[in-house]
Amino acid sequence: MSKITPLTFGMSKLHIIEDRGNIIVDTGCIEEKEKYEAAFAEIGIDPKTIELIILSHGHWDHYARANELKELTGAPVLCHKNALPAIQTGKNSPMSPRGEMGKRFLELIAHELNVQMEPVVPDIVIDSTYDLAPFGVAGKIIYTPGHSECSVSVLLDSGEAIVGDMIIDSPFTNIPCLSLIVSDEAKLRDSLRTLLKTTHTFYGGHSGPYTKEVVASLIEKTE
Numbered sequence: 316m317s318k319i320t321p322l323t324f325g326m327s328k329l330h331i332i333e334d335r336g337n338i339i340v341d342t343g344c345i346e347e348k349e350k351y352e353a354a355f356a357e358i359g360i361d362p363k364t365i366e367l368i369i370l371s372h373g374h375w376d377h378y379a380r381a382n383e384l385k386e387l388t389g390a391p392v393l394c395h396k397n398a399l400p401a402i403q404t405g406k407n408s409p410m411s412p413r414g415e416m417g418k419r420f421l422e423l424i425a426h427e428l429n430v431q432m433e434p435v436v437p438d439i440v441i442d443s444t445y446d447l448a449p450f451g452v453a454g455k456i457i458y459t460p461g462h463s464e465c466s467v468s469v470l471l472d473s474g475e476a477i478v479g480d481m482i483i484d485s486p487f488t489n490i491p492c493l494s495l496i497v498s499d500e501a502k503l504r505d506s507l508r509t510l511l512k513t514t515h516t517f518y519g520g521h522s523g524p525y526t527k528e529v530v531a532s533l534i535e536k537t538e
């Protein structure tokens with residue numbers, strides 16, 4: 316049975332999935348490799364046992380430290396093909412606000428969006444469902460667009476999923492909401508509906524985890 320451990324680095328999370336093999340999802344956004352080494356040591360993970368680094372999407376706070384993590388672990392980096400324009404240039408995949416809250420949120424983080432990140436060259440580029448069994452993990456990666464057009468989620472056979480930024484705690488109210496930044500809001504809701512068929516626990520890239528009941532109610536909310 317797989318075990319998920321979220322580790323927070325700066326404003327975002329890295330998730331470690333331990334199964335017969337170990338993989339990680341996203342990188343967090345810190346500067347120093349030593350902090351990764353210390354955090355992995357604290358939970359008893361040898362970085363060299365990590366066999367894959369999955370990038371949930373091409374926003375800087377999710378892929379920023381991929382090069383350091385690749386060096387530390389020796390693992391290949393995987394992303395969706397639609398993430399290439401962002402991560403290969405160190406930029407962000409396009410962001411549009413969802414509603415008034417989304418506009419306020421984009422204003423709030425505007426100063427961070429033009430940061431030039433170190434470009435990342437992925438080793439594995441996917442454009443369809445990807446089985447994680449070869450990495451010793453019972454689960455798969457599925458394409459879940461809507462927050463961005465390059466978003467993927469890691470769906471485990473246990474019924475847990477790591478879903479990037481599809482759901483967040485609102486920076487204004489601190490209560491769960493659908494992402495305030497979208498590429499396509501209808502696709503975001505559809506992607507969550509797809510995940511809900513098999514998922515009972517949703518791990519977010521900044522917050523959570525969230526129950527399926529919470530996610531189901533957010534999908535139906537219109538604001």
Ligand SMILES: [Zn+2]
Pocket residue numbers: 372374462480
């Ligand atoms: Zn994002």
